Amino acid sequence: MGKLLLTIMTTCLGISALLGQELETFIPNACEGGAMSLVFSEEGDFIYTAGKSEYVKKWRVEDGKPVAVSPALGDQMPQIIRVGDHLFVGGRQTDILILNETDLTLESRWPGHTYFVEDLDFCAKSRRLASVSRDNSFRLWDAANGENIQTIAPGRADLMAVALSPDGQLAAFADAENEVFIHKINTSDTPQIMRGSRPVRKLAFSPDGRWLVGAAGNQLLVWEVETRALVHRFRGHVGGISDFIFLPDGQHILSAGLDRKVILRNLQTGRVRFSFMPHEAGISALAFDTSNQRLATAAVNGEIKIWRLSLLPIQPLPEMNQSEKGAGF
Template sequence: MNHYLSAAFVLLSLAAQSALAAEPTVSFRQDIAPILLENCQACHGAKKAEGGYRVDSYAELLKAGDSGEIPIAEDPNDPSELLRRIACEDEFERMPPESDPLPADKIALVQQWIAAGGKFDGDNPEQTLGLVIPPPTYAAPPEKYTHAVPLTAITFSPDGKQVIVGGYHELTVWNAEDATLARRIPNLGQRIFALSFSPDGETLAVGCGEAGQSGEVRLVNFASGEVKGVIARTNDVVLDVAFRPGTPEIAVAAADSSLRIINTQTLAEVRAIASHADWVNAVAWSDDGSLLVSGSRDKSAKVYQAETGELLASYVGHGAAVRGVSVLPDNKHIVSVGADNKLHRWQVADAKKVAEVPLGSEGQKVLRVANDLFVPCAGQRLVRINLADNKITQEYKGHGDWVLAIAQQPGEVTDPSGRLLASGSFDGELRLWKVSDATPVRNWIAKP
């Protein structure tokens, strides 16, 4: 690799600095970070750092890679390797590799930013690019849907009177008593995959995104419907979120294979766990918050010590994607379901299976209430499993498509019989059931 600038390039750079000096200030947050995220981070990120060089934060951007060349020179008159590599004509040196060169206007932005001193205009130079970039404001969803949206996430309001489901760039809130649309909460990612209320019931965490493009967790003030902020961003959709009991911490599982724990008050990343090799589909805490469990498309489920992130057990008995997980009340057993059409019960101590329950079709998620486990299945039904004997005690039938999401009306945990169960399916149907006897209460297509 050449480690020098030609005289012509030096002149070009100096001329550009002079010509651009009078131009409006270029912002790292608004202008430069999006260029790096879209064109550079895939090869120069935390997980994959080609040439020992990373661009996933401003702090990393300034550090030299294996070549030792200075990426961003302190003196704008000195050569900056980053600028040289994106602007050079030699296709073997130009970045990004095996791709078209960056458009001239983007190169000009980088030139102007470096000429002005390459400054950082965010709050924390250690933050990842995804969090530095100002979050987008999404366009308003359509007034009326032409097609129903698959219901991949549902939950009840804290008072149990409303059911909240994911829509297209929004949440729709329905009155449980009469199935009427109460309100809509916009400015969210394209598709909603996970919902979790904070322990105080005031904030709703929304895991969302656009498949293969981006993902994020937005915090919504449920009373007002206002988006309070974005606490996590990824380069693929967020598939599950779960608040740690009694704390402001939230676990975030995403299709970029990441598992993160974030403090929703300070917005600091408490811990990043890079244990899975594929999508992290599901995450759950133990009742006391001391254990964290995750399930992945890599066919494994894993248990971690919550305070340290230490891996305690890795279960590989499924042989297929794991889509739902839960820690049982004794903190000694885990249950997991997935694409192998079975529920597995296994031990934290040695990751050995102790029981298996055939589901008849793929299990999508799990909802545990005391010693009962509710599993939505691809076979157009839900099942209720008694964890005392690991047997199916009830079936909830009536959906016409895969059942993808499930939620239970809040209430006294020791007596769930008087509550309602909500389930959502791929065809957009929302159903309410009596928990006690699986009697259907009402059903409707949850689209405006």
């Protein structure tokens, strides 16, 4: 067990306290080439990994032992999300794959895309799944039956990232030519375009739906959803940001990069609350277990570490667990 402790003044939370990260579980060689996506089970007792191999794997958090392995699914699985008792998988295939959460058997495939499925997201309120692909299309699906409800091809460039708003009314997607689109779901409106200086590789709405955050190179970009205005560019990583996640309060965000850093910052001010280096190699993915205040970090050398955090009384917002989204690297 290793422990890192540091004292910080948590002005934004109105208290001063001790924040710590205690290493709870270490899984060496969990994913060849590094996990590109991590997802906790609902109760936090298992974690699922996918990456630069053709398998999704299930691990027991308590002791880091493997529990189940999927059948071979294809070369690279950069994205998994959990929806109920199933895992939805995107990657180097044209179908969305649906696995049983318990034993990782392949239960079904959703055809539709004609090239690699790059990213997925799910909204619990609307029960909709979103996908984007290098076939330049955004697709919206009924998560219950796989019906393709809507398809949009906004341009000629590959689509790389997607996010659904917590209320299920908006979708955001980003292409390989530095454009981010916001679309009103189930309308024929032309998606609004927000241009950046480099491609956005991951998108996520804040839990309250006020902000849209994107990872572009070594920057986190923050847009105000109501005005569509870019309000912040947060820097701090040297090299690309591989993943970011919101904490349960919706006001703080954790980012990780190939510089080996994990950085916690306030979303509205950009103030860095703390940073640490959990691995000797660059970090490829993050996941947060809200049930047990655990943080999982994956490195490009294949190892995974699960940390028990003392994160102060940061309270979840209502419906925080609407989307269990893994990260594309």
